[in-house]
Amino acid sequence: MGTPKLSLEGVxxxxxxxxxxxxxxxxxxxxESVVVMGGSGTGKSVMLxxxxxxxxxxxxxxxxxxxxxxxxxxxxxxxxxxxxxxxFQGGALFDSLRVWRNVSFGLMSAQRxxxxxxxxxxxxxxxxxxxxxxxGDLRPAELSGGMQKRVALARAxxxxxxxxxxxxxxxxxxxxxxxxxxxxxxxxVRDLGATALTIxxxxxxxxxxxxxxxxxxxxxxxxxxxVAEIDRSGNPYVEQFIHGRAEGPITMAVRRQ
Amino acid sequence: MTIAxxxxxxxxxxTLEFLAxxxxxxxxxxxxxxxVFTPPFYFANLGRQLLSVGFYSLPVVGLTALFTGAxxxxxxxxxxxxxxxxATVPTIVVFGITRELGPVIASLMVAGRVAAAMAxxxxxxxxxxxxxxxxxxxxxxxxxxxxxxVLAATLMLPILVLIGDIIGVMGGWLLATxxxxxxxxxxxxxxxxxxxxxxxxxxxxxAGVFGFIIALMGCYQGFNSSGGxxxxxxxxxxAVVSASILxxxxxxxITSIAFTD
Ligand SMILES: Nc1ncnc2c1ncn2[C@@H]1O[C@H](COP(=O)(O)OP(=O)(O)O)[C@@H](O)[C@H]1O
Ligand SMILES: [Mg+2]
Numbered sequence: 001m002g003t004p005k006l007s008l009e010g011v012x013x014x015x016x017x018x019x020x021x022x023x024x025x026x027x028x029x030x031x032e033s034v035v036v037m038g039g040s041g042t043g044k045s046v047m048l049x050x051x052x053x054x055x056x057x058x059x060x061x062x063x064x065x066x067x068x069x070x071x072x073x074x075x076x077x078x079x080x081x082x083x084x085x086x087x088f089q090g091g092a093l094f095d096s097l098r099v100w101r102n103v104s105f106g107l108m109s110a111q112r113x114x115x116x117x118x119x120x121x122x123x124x125x126x127x128x129x130x131x132x133x134x135x136g137d138l139r140p141a142e143l144s145g146g147m148q149k150r151v152a153l154a155r156a157x158x159x160x161x162x163x164x165x166x167x168x169x170x171x172x173x174x175x176x177x178x179x180x181x182x183x184x185x186x187x188x189v190r191d192l193g194a195t196a197l198t199i200x201x202x203x204x205x206x207x208x209x210x211x212x213x214x215x216x217x218x219x220x221x222x223x224x225x226x227v228a229e230i231d232r233s234g235n236p237y238v239e240q241f242i243h244g245r246a247e248g249p250i251t252m253a254v255r256r257q
Numbered sequence: 258m259t260i261a262x263x264x265x266x267x268x269x270x271x272t273l274e275f276l277a278x279x280x281x282x283x284x285x286x287x288x289x290x291x292x293v294f295t296p297p298f299y300f301a302n303l304g305r306q307l308l309s310v311g312f313y314s315l316p317v318v319g320l321t322a323l324f325t326g327a328x329x330x331x332x333x334x335x336x337x338x339x340x341x342x343x344a345t346v347p348t349i350v351v352f353g354i355t356r357e358l359g360p361v362i363a364s365l366m367v368a369g370r371v372a373a374a375m376a377x378x379x380x381x382x383x384x385x386x387x388x389x390x391x392x393x394x395x396x397x398x399x400x401x402x403x404x405x406x407v408l409a410a411t412l413m414l415p416i417l418v419l420i421g422d423i424i425g426v427m428g429g430w431l432l433a434t435x436x437x438x439x440x441x442x443x444x445x446x447x448x449x450x451x452x453x454x455x456x457x458x459x460x461x462x463x464a465g466v467f468g469f470i471i472a473l474m475g476c477y478q479g480f481n482s483s484g485g486x487x488x489x490x491x492x493x494x495x496a497v498v499s500a501s502i503l504x505x506x507x508x509x510x511i512t513s514i515a516f517t518d
Contacts, residue, residue, distance in 0.1 A: 054389045081395045092390040094382075109297075110395035155394075 003066045005030045005163060005195040011050055011060035012219075013043070020046050022219025023060065028163075033189060033196040035206045035227075037241060038216035039250060044199040045089055047216070048165050052084060053077050064163075082110050085161035085194075089168045091152040093140035099151050100126070100136030106159040125154045129184055146177040153181065157188050164189060166198040170205045182208045203242050206230075215241065217250065285477050289407050292399035299401055306409030310371050310472075314417055317370060318363045322421035325358050326350065326428025334437055346439070347447035350429040355456045356516070359422045361508055364414060364467035368500040372475035375406055376496035379479025380489035388480070403480070407472040414468030415461040422457065459516045466511060467504045474500035 004027040013021040020043035028034045038044050049055040051062050053072065062070045064080070072080055093102050101108075103125055104118035113121070123133045129150040140148060149169060156164055166185060170178035182205050189196045200206050206213055207227060214224035215238050223235045230242060240248030333349050379402060382388050391398045426448055433439035475496045482492035 049389070052389075052393055054392060078395045078397065081393055084393060086390070086393045088386045088390055090385055092386040094387055094390070095385075096378075105396070106394040109401075 002029070004028055004063070005032070005065060006051065006197070007063045008047070008051070009061045009063070011047070011057045011062065013046055013050060013055065013057050019219055021050070021057070021060075024216070024219065024221055026214055026221050026224070028195055028197055030195055031193060033186075033198065033209055033211045034214060035198045035200060035210035035212070036214045036216055036221070037199075037201055037203075037206060039201070039241070042216050043219060044216055045167055048086070048167055048197070048199065052081065052086060052165070078110075082106075082159065083162045085156035085159065085164040087149075087152050087156040087164070087166045087169055089171065089199075091140070091148045093148060093152055093155070095140050097139075098136065099138050099140065099143070102140065102151060103136070103154045103158055105155065111159065121158070122154075125158050126151075128157075128188065129154045130180070146173055146180075149173065149177075149181055150184070153184060153188070157192065157194075160192055161194060163195045163197070164192075166196065166200075168199055168201070170200060170202050175204075178202065178205060179208075185209055201241075203244075281481075282473075282477060285480070286473055288399050289403050289473060289476065292397065292404040293408050295400060297400065299405055302401065302405040303409060306405045307413060309374070310367070310406075310409045310468075311413035311416060314367050314370055314413070315420065317366045318417045318421045319424050321362055321366050322354075322359065322425040323428040323431075325362055326354060326425035326430075327432040329353055329358065329425075330429035330432045330437070334433070344447070346433060347429070347444050348451045351426050351448045351452055352456060354425040354429075355422050355452070355460045357460075357508075357512075359425055360414075360418050360460045360463040360467060361504065363418050363421045364464060364471065364504050365501055367410075367414065367417065367468075368471045368474075368504060369497055371410060372471045372478075372496040372500040373493050375472060375475030376479040376482070376493045377489060379476055380482035380492040383480060383482050384485055384489060398480075403472075403476045406476055407469060410468035410472035411465050412468070414464040414471070418461060418464035419457070422460065455518075463508060463511055463516075466507055470503045470507060471500050474503065 006028040008024050008026045011021050011024040012019075024047055026034075026036070036044055036047070046055060050057045053069075057070065060070070061068055064083075069080055093099075094105070097105070100119055100122040103122040104113070107113040107121055108115070108118045119136070122136055126133065126136055131147065131150055131154070135143070135147070135151075140151065143151065153169070156166070169181050169185060173181065185196070185198070186209060196209070198206075198209050200209075207230070210227040212224065213227050213230050214221045215235070216222075217237050223233055223238050225233060230238065233239065236249050240250050330346055330350050333346050333353075334343060337343050337345055337349070379388070382402070388398050388402070391401060430441070430444050430448070433444050434441045478492040478496040478499070479489075482488045484491075
């Protein structure tokens with residue numbers, strides 16, 4: 001399959017004495033859509049943040065197109081991040097800025113697009129996620145949860161990134177809105193020819209979005225395979241997770257520490 | 258456990274943590290200063306901060322200056338009256354206001370307003386991952402968020418203090434001419450007669466330093482906050498307390514090192 005677009009090799013991260021990532025190995029190939037599942041608090045978001053450089057991993061390597069990007073800082077990191085899009089778990093919309101400024105933020109600040117062009121582009125992109133131009137003038141606080149997710153999605157894809165991360169894109173949405181978001185993700189990713197890495201614990205969403213699925217548990221990817229094989233993984237952890245059973249090898253820690 | 262049993266280890270740990278904190282703050286201050294001088298510059302953000310630090314602090318600074326000037330005149334009148342030197346009241350009032358009370362009281366008031374607001378805003382942005390989002394949109398948060406705040410506060414505090422100085426002197430004058438029996442023109446004449454430019458300038462320099470401290474502490478606490486709404490609340494309190502203490506400490510240090518003449 002050639003060089004992976006993105007690969008994580010033995011990525012480890014601990015906070016104090018709490019080990020969150022304990023040697024994560026994961027490969028995502030160009031144009032592929034990979035979904036990582038895992039229980040709450042298993043470090044799925046931390047994994048994405050390690051790739052983006054928001055959190056420095058303690059050890060391990062992160063490669064983009066075969067180039068080690070683990071320790072890039074400053075301007076080099078800034079250049080690199082222009083190739084990424086990220087949909088944050090909580091949306092992370094800038095609440096001091098109007099929706100259209102949120103959507104075109106990357107275009108204006110990183111690509112130095114003029115205000116007028118950026119605004120026109122923002123309206124285009126909003127239309128692609130099913131929002132009218134009038135939404136552009138609202139503030140994020142005035143939007144419903146589903147609309148916020150769409151705006152966050154619009155912001156993540158606005159700069160035509162090569163690789164896009166979606167962190168729990170459907171969490172907290174009703175099933176219909178969740179499906180709308182799934183469709184948008186599939187459509188937009190295909191449209192851009194981008195590579196996608198999605199975090200979710202919504203099985204319906206995973207089946208829809210993924211080419212390949214990986215399961216993160218106890219700081220490692222314990223199983224990975226094509227989406228079609230998920231139902232016959234033979235892995236008791238995966239089985240328990242996809243059937244949503246409380247009984248099984250995975251025991252939920254109640255406390256975070 | 259050993260925590261209770263070994264006070265020496267405890268003191269040692271606390272000292273190390275304190276030094277680490279000071280170190281982190283110094284690095285943060287250096288990064289902030291660097292960001293002020295590195296493009297791209299976000300002029301719209303700077304404008305917004307100039308307005309919120311400067312313009313919206315005017316009422317607070319004006320009112321405190323007015324009352325401070327008045328009470329200062331009253332007290333100095335009583336003090337100087339004990340050795341028949343009431344004629345020196347205008348001179349001492351303007352001296353006290355320009356060199357000390359103007360910059361210190363205005364800065365403490367602005368610290369309460371501005372450091373708290375900055376810590377709350379940046380803290381909320383931190384816990385809702387907006388600062389992470391900025392970074393992933395290839396925008397340096399130090400240049401986008403912190404540089405405009407630090408620059409705005411450092412520039413606006415001297416202006417606020419200059420206005421406060423004038424209002425403070427007027428407060429003293431108002432009291433002296435209405436409650437006490439001073440002649441209006443004579444009081445003002447006495448105010449400027451012995452005033453040196455350096456009295457005013459040294460106060461304004463202090464104000465600039467205090468402005469920097471206010472924005473720095475507000476940004477530092479907000480930027481490093483964690484733990485949801487409670488964490489933001491803690492950051493806000495810490496910002497005001499640490500800014501106030503640092504202002505008073507810096508005031509003493511600056512005065513004793515640089516402004517002894
Ligand atoms: N910046 C941080 N500092 C300390 N602990 C953190 C930090 N970020 C995440 N954690 C901890 O790491 C664990 C994994 O978090 P996260 O990746 O957000 O989980 P999830 O898999 O639900 O996305 C959690 O226990 C969280 O408390
Ligand atoms: Mg998460």
